[in-house]
Amino acid sequence: GNSVTQMEGPVTLSEEAFLTINCTYTATGYPSLFWYVQYPGEGLQLLLKATKADDKGSNKGFEATYRKETTSFHLEKGSVQVSDSAVYFCALSSYNQGGKLIFGQGTELSVKP
Amino acid sequence: SAVISQKPSRDICQRGTSLTIQCQVDSQVTMMFWYRQQPGQSLTLIATANQGSEATYESGFVIDKFPISRPNLTFSTLTVSNMSPEDSSIYLCSVGGARVSDTGELFFGEGSRLTVL
Numbered sequence: 001g002n003s004v005t006q007m008e009g010p011v012t013l014s015e016e017a018f019l020t021i022n023c024t025y026t027a028t029g030y031p032s033l034f035w036y037v038q039y040p041g042e043g044l045q046l047l048l049k050a051t052k053a054d055d056k057g058s059n060k061g062f063e064a065t066y067r068k069e070t071t072s073f074h075l076e077k078g079s080v081q082v083s084d085s086a087v088y089f090c091a092l093s094s095y096n097q098g099g100k101l102i103f104g105q106g107t108e109l110s111v112k113p
Numbered sequence: 114s115a116v117i118s119q120k121p122s123r124d125i126c127q128r129g130t131s132l133t134i135q136c137q138v139d140s141q142v143t144m145m146f147w148y149r150q151q152p153g154q155s156l157t158l159i160a161t162a163n164q165g166s167e168a169t170y171e172s173g174f175v176i177d178k179f180p181i182s183r184p185n186l187t188f189s190t191l192t193v194s195n196m197s198p199e200d201s202s203i204y205l206c207s208v209g210g211a212r213v214s215d216t217g218e219l220f221f222g223e224g225s226r227l228t229v230l
Binding site for chain 2: 045089093098100103105106
């Protein structure tokens with residue numbers, strides 16, 4: 001079945017550091033890939049997405065590229081801020097699975113001033 | 114996109130009781146799902162709420178424990194029955210489909226945080 005694997009957290013960085021959160025997936029066909037973010041005490045928000053191989057999703061300085069050859073969708077940001085502290089979830093969706101999202105385990109990011 | 118309202122936002126419940134969570138969407142949506150997020154964990158799909166028919170449950174979840182209704186394209190309920198402390202979680206309603214997005218993402222409600230004593 002389809003699955004998503006994320007690097008374990010928590011990840012602690014200093015402000016302005018470079019961020020990478022690894023995400024790999026297993027899926028049949030051509031899934032769409034997503035990064036969601038959950039800020040403390042808030043609901044789940046879509047951060048970025050990519051629907052086909054080599055697509056790059058970007059938002060708020062975050063980027064992720066859909067790499068079919070390595071089945072990966074790593075999240076990157078060049079310079080993190082304290083306000084980026086949150087839990088980040090990688091997810092995939094496949095229409096042959098009825099449109100449901102399958103989530104990775106989540107990676108907690110803590111950015112220190 | 115879609116705006117999703119869930120009620121209650123949080124509740125404290127006694128062991129053995131049942132609680133019904135409501136999910137209201139501001140527009141008609143094709144797909145509605147219920148997820149559970151246990152403390153410090155990721156999101157696990159409970160079931161797909163099907164309009165006008167029985168929900169489709171994921172492995173490990175059963176209708177007797179989590180009955181779901183979906184009478185129309187904008188509303189659904191999830192009941193957590195005969196609760197135990199292990200049911201303490203955030204329960205999230207999510208929606209998707211061609212009416213709200215053409216790229217497959219789901220939109221989530223704020224969640225209902227249940228604590229079972």
